[in-house]
Amino acid sequence: MDRRSxxxxxxxxxxxxxxxxxxxxxxxxxxxxxxxxNNASTPxxxxxxxxxxxxxRLDVNGYPYDVVVEPRVTLLDALREYxxxxxxxxxxxxxxxGACTVLVNDRRINACLTLAIAHExxxxxxxxxxxxxxxxxxxxxxxxxxxxxxxxxxTPGQICSAVGMLDEAxxxxxxxxxxxxxxxxxxxxxxxxxxxRMSGNLCRCGAYVGIVDAxxxxxxxxx
Amino acid sequence: MRAFDYVRAxxxxxxxxxxxxxxxxxxxxxxxxxxxxxxxxxxxxxxxDITRLPLASIEPAADGSLRIGALVSNTDLANAPIVRERxxxxxxxxxxxxxxxxxxxxxxxxxxxxxxxxxxFVDVGFDMCxxxxxxxxxxxxxxxNRIHAILGASDHCxxxxxxxxxxxxxxxxxxxxxxxxxxxxRIPMSEFHRLPGTAPxxxxxxxxxxxxxxxxxxxxxxxxxSHYLKVRDRASYEFALVSVAAGLEMDGxxxxxxxxxxxxxxxxxxxxxxxxxxxxxxxxxxxxxAKAALAATEGARPYRDNAFKVTLxxxxxxxxxxxxASA
Numbered sequence: 001m002d003r004r005s006x007x008x009x010x011x012x013x014x015x016x017x018x019x020x021x022x023x024x025x026x027x028x029x030x031x032x033x034x035x036x037x038n039n040a041s042t043p044x045x046x047x048x049x050x051x052x053x054x055x056x057r058l059d060v061n062g063y064p065y066d067v068v069v070e071p072r073v074t075l076l077d078a079l080r081e082y083x084x085x086x087x088x089x090x091x092x093x094x095x096x097x098g099a100c101t102v103l104v105n106d107r108r109i110n111a112c113l114t115l116a117i118a119h120e121x122x123x124x125x126x127x128x129x130x131x132x133x134x135x136x137x138x139x140x141x142x143x144x145x146x147x148x149x150x151x152x153x154x155t156p157g158q159i160c161s162a163v164g165m166l167d168e169a170x171x172x173x174x175x176x177x178x179x180x181x182x183x184x185x186x187x188x189x190x191x192x193x194x195x196x197r198m199s200g201n202l203c204r205c206g207a208y209v210g211i212v213d214a215x216x217x218x219x220x221x222x223x
Numbered sequence: 224m225r226a227f228d229y230v231r232a233x234x235x236x237x238x239x240x241x242x243x244x245x246x247x248x249x250x251x252x253x254x255x256x257x258x259x260x261x262x263x264x265x266x267x268x269x270x271x272d273i274t275r276l277p278l279a280s281i282e283p284a285a286d287g288s289l290r291i292g293a294l295v296s297n298t299d300l301a302n303a304p305i306v307r308e309r310x311x312x313x314x315x316x317x318x319x320x321x322x323x324x325x326x327x328x329x330x331x332x333x334x335x336x337x338x339x340x341x342x343x344f345v346d347v348g349f350d351m352c353x354x355x356x357x358x359x360x361x362x363x364x365x366x367x368n369r370i371h372a373i374l375g376a377s378d379h380c381x382x383x384x385x386x387x388x389x390x391x392x393x394x395x396x397x398x399x400x401x402x403x404x405x406x407x408x409r410i411p412m413s414e415f416h417r418l419p420g421t422a423p424x425x426x427x428x429x430x431x432x433x434x435x436x437x438x439x440x441x442x443x444x445x446x447x448x449s450h451y452l453k454v455r456d457r458a459s460y461e462f463a464l465v466s467v468a469a470g471l472e473m474d475g476x477x478x479x480x481x482x483x484x485x486x487x488x489x490x491x492x493x494x495x496x497x498x499x500x501x502x503x504x505x506x507x508x509x510x511x512x513a514k515a516a517l518a519a520t521e522g523a524r525p526y527r528d529n530a531f532k533v534t535l536x537x538x539x540x541x542x543x544x545x546x547x548a549s550a
Binding site for chain 1: 224225226227228229250253254257258260261262268269270272274298301302304307308311314315318319321322323324325327328446453458459460
């Protein structure tokens with residue numbers, strides 16, 4: 001399979017995702033089906049006891065989603081199981097792998113270690129919200145061009161993390177490999193810096209070489 | 224995770240009032256608490272979300288100290304220009320911990336209250352853990368204890384404190400500010416974290432009905448010569464086997480004052496006062512470094528799997544001091 005057909009397949013998949021996105025968007029005005037089922041199956045819980053389900057409105061990729069969730073539901077589970085945006089992946093579910101990385105108010109975080117109910121009013125961006133209708137996000141395109149994945153499971157987290165990482169670098173942030181933290185000025189994203197700044201995302205296929213290549217290309221094109 | 228009630232505190236006093244419930248916990252970044260709740264180590268019946276409280280600013284005070292709000296994220300603290308300039312040791316320690324995502328979430332107050340990563344504490348499948356279940360015993364003493372303490376442990380607990388930030392805060396003589404129903408209490412870092420003794424279930428001196436509101440950093444004489452060195456099993460995103468926060472105040476080639484605090488070796492950040500004394504008044508030659516390194520682990524008592532930490536800590540101290548001197 002050559003690069004072009006890979007890209008074509010990516011575009012087809014993208015169209016599919018856009019389609020499902022449109023579907024969930026139309027559902028945004030009523031409680032999503034899964035949440036409604038969940039609520040209906042536990043009628044007594046809503047009335048009494050700790051942890052009764054509550055109505056929460058989440059702003060995901062620019063659309064409002066109304067969900068009814070118990071306080072213990074993580075943002076990750078709300079996205080996947082209640083809203084139906086399954087691009088964000090559940091890896092370890094304990095903050096050790098980065099597969100669930102999403103952007104909240106433009107900052108990358110682990111969606112598995114935060115509660116959905118705590119994110120009312122926040123701007124949440126998932127991998128489904130990165131591309132425009134016609135074009136992949138530059139980071140997505142570079143991951144395809146440079147084989148930044150094999151099985152693809154960690155990829156949405158890697159891509160969201162990379163988008164956050166590039167933004168952090170533009171804001172002159174330091175990392176553990178920054179030689180002199182007192183020196184101010186633009187961050188030079190060397191391969192060592194990229195590796196350290198992407199170290200919150202594990203890839204068991206070992207696609208790290210491709211990921212660093214992809215991000216180097218994004219940097220070159222944006223320079 | 225067990226079910227719990229969720230309330231959002233709008234004012235500091237609301238949060239403190241909510242803590243009157245012994246089964247309530249504050250929720251800030253959540254990176255440690257929710258992890259422990261998923262493992263049933265923590266089972267609060269109520270979470271008090273304090274993230275909307277006005278405790279997220281970093282403010283220089285007239286006396287030259289820096290007041291850091293308890294809700295400042297680890298990322299924001301590490302990158303604050305005034306921290307990078309005046310307390311580079313703290314900035315370095317912060318970015319050596321966890322991952323960028325976790326640092327974006329984790330708060331200063333939460334980092335102070337981070338719980339140990341001892342295998343027997345974090346896994347409720349183990350019956351014995353005095354910290355989790357007082358009186359049940361310590362499985363780590365006879366178990367897998369490669370990551371455990373070599374200093375200051377007791378027969379009741381040999382766990383280590385996991386934070387990097389706290390090691391730097393201890394070296395910088397930080398003070399923790401806490402509020403309770405009666406007023407404000409200031410606790411020096413040297414007294415904030417406890418040794419396990421006979422009550423390892425208590426990590427810190429903070430009482431349950433107190434809320435950490437800020438950390439105060441006095442002016443530091445170590446800004447020009449400091450280094451945080453972290454040694455771990457992989458290059459990043461891992462807890463320390465041994466870490467060293469080293470600060471030097473130089474008088475020409477001689478050391479005027481020094482701070483050396485070790486992480487990963489004890490139930491709290493471990494101040495190596497003997498090593499500091501070995502340095503003061505001397506030039507940093509190989510002989511002095513060797514004496515300081517040896518003094519840093521004075522009284523060490525390793526267990527079956529972690530004797531390597533004694534040598535590792537000594538070498539880390541010498542290297543951190545060299546780096547600090549050349550910084």
